[in-house]
Structure formats: structure tokens, C-alpha cells
Amino acid sequence: MAATYRRITRIVFIVLNSIVALVFLLACLAPILNPVKWWYIALLGLGFGVIVITLIAFIFFWAVFNPRLILISLLSLLIGYKSIGTFFAFNTSQKFNYQKNKETLRIVHWNVARFTEWRKNNNKGSQTRLKMLDQIKEQNADILCMQEFFTSTDPIYYDNLDPIMKELGYKYYYYSWMNDGDQQWSGNAIFSKLPIIDSGKIFFPHANFSETLLHADILYGKDTIRVYTTHLQSVQFKKEDFDNIEEIKEDQKDIVQNTKGIFGKLRRAFASRKEQADVIKEVLSNDPYPTIFTGDFNDVPNSYAYATIKGDKLEDVFLKKGFGVGRTFNNISPTLRIDYILATKDFEVAQFNRIVKDLSDHYMLVADLKMKSSK
Numbered sequence: 001m002a003a004t005y006r007r008i009t010r011i012v013f014i015v016l017n018s019i020v021a022l023v024f025l026l027a028c029l030a031p032i033l034n035p036v037k038w039w040y041i042a043l044l045g046l047g048f049g050v051i052v053i054t055l056i057a058f059i060f061f062w063a064v065f066n067p068r069l070i071l072i073s074l075l076s077l078l079i080g081y082k083s084i085g086t087f088f089a090f091n092t093s094q095k096f097n098y099q100k101n102k103e104t105l106r107i108v109h110w111n112v113a114r115f116t117e118w119r120k121n122n123n124k125g126s127q128t129r130l131k132m133l134d135q136i137k138e139q140n141a142d143i144l145c146m147q148e149f150f151t152s153t154d155p156i157y158y159d160n161l162d163p164i165m166k167e168l169g170y171k172y173y174y175y176s177w178m179n180d181g182d183q184q185w186s187g188n189a190i191f192s193k194l195p196i197i198d199s200g201k202i203f204f205p206h207a208n209f210s211e212t213l214l215h216a217d218i219l220y221g222k223d224t225i226r227v228y229t230t231h232l233q234s235v236q237f238k239k240e241d242f243d244n245i246e247e248i249k250e251d252q253k254d255i256v257q258n259t260k261g262i263f264g265k266l267r268r269a270f271a272s273r274k275e276q277a278d279v280i281k282e283v284l285s286n287d288p289y290p291t292i293f294t295g296d297f298n299d300v301p302n303s304y305a306y307a308t309i310k311g312d313k314l315e316d317v318f319l320k321k322g323f324g325v326g327r328t329f330n331n332i333s334p335t336l337r338i339d340y341i342l343a344t345k346d347f348e349v350a351q352f353n354r355i356v357k358d359l360s361d362h363y364m365l366v367a368d369l370k371m372k373s374s375k
Contacts, residue, residue, distance in 0.1 A: 010065075017072045024080060027080075027083070031086075032304070087325070089321075093323040106368050172196040290371065352365075
């Protein structure tokens with residue numbers, strides 16, 4: 001009887017391990033499959049980190065009970081090693097040197113979530129806004145790329161352009177100025193301490209006010225570099241969606257009933273980001289200058305949007321100098337890296353930093369880049 005039980009248990013675990021291995025291999029296909037048609041594969045990409053951890057857990061399990069069966073997980077991980085290399089950075093963790101080298105260009109990327117508080121007052125949100133401005137100042141960056149930047153010409157709301165230009169010293173800027181209400185403005189922004197000599201904006205089709213692609217051509221010594229920033233389609237989860245996710249995690253809600261709306265929003269967002277990524281790919285193909293691209297992609301590294309934008313032309317700064325998973329969004333899951341600094345191979349990545357402070361719902365990214373042609 002005991003032998004039969006062990007045999008059945010062994011078969012069950014082999015089947016489970018095989019299913020996880022198959023799911024992993026399908027998730028590895030997410031970057032190359034059209035997420036409009038294969039949206040359920042794109043969903044697997046969102047859970048890529050959990051799938052990898054589960055496969056590794058099976059390796060330890062079989063190491064104890066049947067070492068030969070380690071091959072189920074090991075072979076699938078070897079087949080999908082490129083996807084793992086996109087998801088996880090294997091560099092040695094190094095302390096960020098805030099003393100900026102004169103030969104490097106410091107870039108800051110941050111989705112500032114409209115600086116938390118819009119209306120002038122002295123509440124907790126306004127105190128957070130001041131801390132955010134202090135954090136920006138501490139970086140001493142040459143270029144700031146921000147999404148969900150908010151400012152107002154109404155005196156009862158915060159004018160965030162003025163402190164950044166005058167108090168933080170960013171004389172040049174390009175701001176998308178999308179109307180978000182009466183005398184209130186929200187969108188993407190590029191601020192620079194170096195001269196901006198040209199700029200442009202592309203509206204994505206079927207997108208709301210914040211989903212635009214900005215670029216600024218910036219004089220950097222004798223060179224001209226092009227800096228992009230963008231914000232791709234968000235899932236547009238509301239508070240009740242986040243509550244549903246948490247309650248599903250805790251097994252307090254009916255899964256089928258409460259995932260219908262969530263899956264619908266995810267599917268629509270995949271389709272929109274696919275369209276936006278294709279536009280960006282076409283734009284990048286015509287770039288005349290060394291390029292730096294930052295953005296809140298609202299998608300993970302194992303996605304069509306990330307793979308299409310990055311392509312072969314751009315390098316991921318985090319993968320060059322970061323370590324670990326590099327989470328940038330502080331809600332839902334500890335594996336969500338959805339914010340990026342990318343650069344063409346004209347640049348060498350000197351160092352990278354991810355500032356883990358819960359001021360916005362995104363973490364700030366900082367990178368020091370050096371032109372390879374500079375001496």
C-alpha cells in the first residue's frame with residue numbers, strides 16, 4: 001500500500017513539474033508572439049518570475065527524492081536561458097557613486113504619479129511631493145525623464161515646472177502639455193541642464209492623454225544626442241481591481257467571477273501596447289543620433305512591447321549594471337520591472353541605481369552613461 005502511494009505521488013509530481021516546464025517554455029514565446037492573438041501567452045509572461053522560481057523549487061525537490069528527474073526543470077531552463085537573462089540581471093551588486101564623473105551623462109527616469117498631491121496644502125501628500133523634489137535634486141542628473149508629470153496654472157494647485165526649472169536648475173525642458181482639466185496639465189516631460197536644440201511629440205493611436213512619445217535633441221559637448229521618454233498604455237486598474245487581486249490571493253473571493261474584468265483590461269492593454277511598440281520601433285529605425293530611451297512600458301521584460309522597442313539597437317542599462325529582478329512598480333507583485341532606461345551602443349554604462357523609496361508608485365531609475373567616442 002505504501003509503495004503504491006509513493007508511486008502515485010511520484011507520478012503526480014512529475015506531471016506537475018512537466019506542466020510548469022511547458023508553461024515556462026510558452027512564456028518564453030511571449031516576446032515574439034502577437035499579443036492581440038496570443039494574449040493568454042502574454043499573460044504567462046507577466047508571471048514569468050513565479051514560473052522560474054517554481055521550476056527551481058522542483059530542482060531542489062528532486063535533488064532530495066529522485067535526482068534524475070531534475071532534468072525536467074533543468075532542460076526547460078536551459079532552453080529558455082535567453083528569457084531568464086532578460087528577466088534577471090547577474091551583475092555584481094555595487095554601491096552607486098553619487099560623485100558624478102565629468103565624462104559621464106547622468107539620466108534619471110521616474111514616473112512621478114503627478115507628485116501625489118495636486119492641491120496646495122500641508123497634508124501628507126504635499127509632504128511626499130517635497131520629498132520627491134528633494135530626491136530629484138539629490139541625483140544631480142543632467143537629464144530628467146518623467147511620466148505622469150503634473151503642473152497647473154491655477155494658483156490653488158501646484159506649479160511643478162517652476163521649482164524644477166528655477167530651484168533645481170533645469171533651464172531647458174520639453175513638456176507634452178496635455179490638458180487634464182481646467183488649468184491642469186499632465187503628461188510626459190524631459191528636463192535638461194544641457195541645451196535642447198530640437199524636440200518632437202508623437203500621439204499614439206487610440207491612447208489617452210499620458211500615452212505619448214517625446215523626444216529632445218540635446219547638445220552634449222560636440223555631439224548631439226536624442227533622448228526619448230514615453231508612457232505606454234496602462235492596464236487602468238482601479239482600487240476595486242487591486243482589492244480583488246489581493247482577495248483572490250487570500251482565497252476570499254470567487255476567482256472566476258472576479259477575474260473577468262481584470263483579464264479584459266489586461267487583454268485590451270496588451271493590444272494597445274503592441275500598437276504603440278510598433279510605432280516606436282518604426283520611429284527608432286530612423287534615428288540619426290546616439291539615442292537614450294526611457295519609459296514606463298507598463299509591461300515586463302518578457303513581453304512583446306519590451307522586445308519590440310529594445311530590438312537589437314538598444315541595450316538595457318539595468319541588465320548591464322543592475323542585479324536581481326529590478327522591481328520598479330511597488331504594487332501587486334515583487335517581480336514587476338516595467339520602467340526602463342535603454343541606450344544605443346554608442347554609450348557605455350558606467351553605473352546604475354534603483355532608488356527603492358515608496359514616494360511614487362514607481363521607483364526612480366538613475367544611470368551614468370559615457371559616450372564611447374569621448375576621451
